[in-house]
Every structure is written in C-alpha cells, then in structure tokens.
Amino acid sequence: MVPMDEKSFSQAVALLSGEHSLAILRYLAPGEWRIASDVSRALHIHTTTASKFLGGMHALGFLDRRPRRAHTRSAFEYRIAAPRIALALDLTEGPAPLRQALDFYLDYVSHVLARGRRLGWPAIAEKLEARLDRDGSGSRDGLFERIVRGGDARGMEELRSVFHGIHDEFLQITSASVGTETARRLLAGAADEARKGREQVVDRYGLRKVLEA
Incomplete structure (x- = not known):
C-alpha cells in the first residue's frame, strides 16, 4: 500500500x-x-x-x-480495482524545503521595500535596504549556501531565526516613521503577498509566524 x-x-x-x-x-x-x-x-x-x-x-x-x-x-x-480499500497517510516530514522557504522570505523583503516606495516613503525603503546590506541577508544565493550547510532541520531553524530578526528590525525602522500600527499593517500585507502560491509550505513549517510582531 x-x-x-x-x-x-x-x-x-x-x-x-x-x-x-x-x-x-x-x-x-x-x-x-x-x-x-x-x-x-x-x-x-x-x-x-x-x-x-x-x-x-x-x-x-x-x-x-x-x-x-x-x-x-x-x-x-x-x-x-481491488476488493479491499485501505487508506494510509504518510505523516513523515521529509526534507525541509529550504529553497522554497528562502524564496518566501526574500519575496517578503521585496514586497516590504516595494510597499515603502509605493506609499511615498523612500527614506524607509533606503533604511531597510541598508539593514539588508549590512550582513548580506538580501543575497539569495549567498544566504542559501550558508543556511544549507546546517542540514534540513537546522537550516530551516536558522532561516526562520534570521528573518525573525530582520522582521523585528523592519518593524522598528518603519514604526519610527509611520507609527507601530501602520508599520504592522505594512509588514503583514507584504507577508500575505509573499505567501500567495506557496501556502502549504509556509503554513506547514510556520514560516509566516516569525513575521508576526
């Protein structure tokens, strides 16, 4: 079966x-x-x-x-097809989809920057980009190579940790300019946009939760 x-x-x-x-x-x-x-x-x-x-x-x-x-x-x-019908459910996690998770987080970053510019807050976008440039978190290939060295489980944990920290700093930067509630709405909207089309991976591995203030 x-x-x-x-x-x-x-x-x-x-x-x-x-x-x-x-x-x-x-x-x-x-x-x-x-x-x-x-x-x-x-x-x-x-x-x-x-x-x-x-x-x-x-x-x-x-x-x-x-x-x-x-x-x-x-x-x-x-x-x-057969006189016996049986159902079997595979509950094993399998390898963590690190590439898809990284794509979600980097799309989140892109949506945050785009929303800042679209709403007429270029100064916020510049500060956010400066934060990413500080440790290379915006580099897809470089960050992925660093994360996968830890293996599937540890790599996913590190990835969530990295972007939890980035999200917290994004919240601080945007809150200083537009207020906490507006900043939270901006970041939540960016996370929702990034989640579209990859809901199963995002929900199964709790990727969205680390982006909640």
Whole structure:
C-alpha cells in the first residue's frame, strides 16, 4: 500500500464519508463494469451523485475506468480495482524545503521595500535596504549556501531565526516613521503577498509566524 499525501487522504475521507458511498462500493464489489446511470438506477440516487463519486474514486486509484463501447453517447465504465480499500497517510516530514522557504522570505523583503516606495516613503525603503546590506541577508544565493550547510532541520531553524530578526528590525525602522500600527499593517500585507502560491509550505513549517510582531 502506497501512503497518501495529506490532500489525497482528505479527498478519500470526504468521498467515503458520503451518504451513498458504501452502497455504491457494495454495488461495485462483484467487479463488473458499470456506468453512472447503472449505479443511479440500482440505488435510486441521482446520476450526478454517482458520477462524482465514481470519478473521484478513480482519480484516487480505487476504481478502474475505460470508455464504454456503444453507438450512443460516450460514457465511462468503472469497476472496483481491488476488493479491499485501505487508506494510509504518510505523516513523515521529509526534507525541509529550504529553497522554497528562502524564496518566501526574500519575496517578503521585496514586497516590504516595494510597499515603502509605493506609499511615498523612500527614506524607509533606503533604511531597510541598508539593514539588508549590512550582513548580506538580501543575497539569495549567498544566504542559501550558508543556511544549507546546517542540514534540513537546522537550516530551516536558522532561516526562520534570521528573518525573525530582520522582521523585528523592519518593524522598528518603519514604526519610527509611520507609527507601530501602520508599520504592522505594512509588514503583514507584504507577508500575505509573499505567501500567495506557496501556502502549504509556509503554513506547514510556520514560516509566516516569525513575521508576526
């Protein structure tokens, strides 16, 4: 049995917990090829309900599927792939995605600088850039090479620590010019923009939390 990732596991649980799921599986248990309308007629359920379940279970690998050979409109036939259905969830962390984490943090920095300029605060942007230049934190390749030397777990911990410190200094710099509440909104907005498209990595490894004042 191949363990599922979290998304596939959640989809399987949702499908199998449906009102008609077990009845449909029992109907398919003999192993014969069936189309959605067969299931609908046999169990007195809507064809759309049967079709969604069959398609979803096929996508997860629990049902075989083939085009139906007929002169009428085309349809897919399904049969159960194995008489036993079991779910296995892989909870191991695996290697920490350091490159994706670094990209998130550097995008956060870029969004902070861009927001400062866009809002007409060039002095703030200059101070923030000076902070980054002080230790080379804005250099993607240099910082990545330094972080990965610590290994996956230690590297991720160090990366969070580095940008937690940068965030704190960003907050101090911007607060001195525009006030603490405005500064917090500016930094939070930049973090939200950087999170888009990489939500799973950011949330799983707590990358966003270190950017919260």
